[in-house]
Amino acid sequence: MTIVDLFDRIAPDYDEVVPFFADFGRQLLDWLGVVPGTRVLDLGCGRGALAIEALRRGAVVTAVDAAPGMVRELAAHVPGIDARVMDAHRLDFADESFDLVVSGFAVHLLADPSSAAAEVRRVLVPGGRFAFSWPGAWSTEARWAFLGELNREFAAYAGRERRNGNDAEAEDILAGFDDVADAGAEVHLALPAVDAYWDWECSHGSRAFIDALPPDRRAEYRARLLAEVARLEPLEIDRGAEFWRGTRPRSTQAV
Numbered sequence: 001m002t003i004v005d006l007f008d009r010i011a012p013d014y015d016e017v018v019p020f021f022a023d024f025g026r027q028l029l030d031w032l033g034v035v036p037g038t039r040v041l042d043l044g045c046g047r048g049a050l051a052i053e054a055l056r057r058g059a060v061v062t063a064v065d066a067a068p069g070m071v072r073e074l075a076a077h078v079p080g081i082d083a084r085v086m087d088a089h090r091l092d093f094a095d096e097s098f099d100l101v102v103s104g105f106a107v108h109l110l111a112d113p114s115s116a117a118a119e120v121r122r123v124l125v126p127g128g129r130f131a132f133s134w135p136g137a138w139s140t141e142a143r144w145a146f147l148g149e150l151n152r153e154f155a156a157y158a159g160r161e162r163r164n165g166n167d168a169e170a171e172d173i174l175a176g177f178d179d180v181a182d183a184g185a186e187v188h189l190a191l192p193a194v195d196a197y198w199d200w201e202c203s204h205g206s207r208a209f210i211d212a213l214p215p216d217r218r219a220e221y222r223a224r225l226l227a228e229v230a231r232l233e234p235l236e237i238d239r240g241a242e243f244w245r246g247t248r249p250r251s252t253q254a255v
């Protein structure tokens, strides 16, 4: 199963347990300072964490995702939104169509982020901005040390590691952009119950790792994970993100 198939399948539950991606979406748009009338493209929009927030701020929004289920959920939730099924590597838009392209927690999942960034640069007006987020560090990470240890132990059974982007990759992706900047962000979201943590892990990209575990190992992983989560005080999900942004050069020769 590809990563897009996975997101297609989990779309009905995505960001429904706690508003994790919605919270980061709001913070990313705060960092960018989106003003009414801005033509925004949300790339890998999922259920619209960024698109919905940009609409709320008066932007003119187009949202695209390769998973039809995500686009269906977004269109059902926001009637009339311009949401389309589209691959980030081949954008079906004319040159210079947008003032801002945003992408929440999607760029590190792409097969070729640099070619997608070249497409982003093409559809941005000169002086337009590209911003994306991916998982990053957070202040209460020490409380979650058990998670890294458990994931390293079970990676052998899953036959895969969880992977995030890093600073060098971000700089590569933004190589054709000016004014590159980054910032850290974090969320702290109360969990209604210990089991809700498992529901949350199953409702986003971590599901690929969980599904890759053989059933007996998956049951063991769940039991050990929830035993650790039950010890958290307060009972909340803490996570971090890194925000990145760059500006399409005003002179085309600078690209």
Ligand SMILES: C[S@@+](CC[C@H](N)C(=O)[O-])C[C@H]1O[C@@H](n2cnc3c(N)ncnc32)[C@H](O)[C@@H]1O
Residues within 6 Å of the ligand: 003, 004, 007, 008, 015, 021, 022, 025, 043, 044, 045, 046, 047, 048, 049, 050, 064, 065, 066, 067, 070, 086, 087, 088, 089, 103, 104, 105, 106, 109, 110, 111, 204, 205
């Ligand atoms: C972790 S979700 C993030 C969704 C949303 N941006 C958010 O912040 O909640 C990653 C999204 O990227 C989408 N995606 C993955 N590969 C893609 C591609 N090649 N083109 C477009 N979307 C893609 C997935 O379908 C999924 O909806």
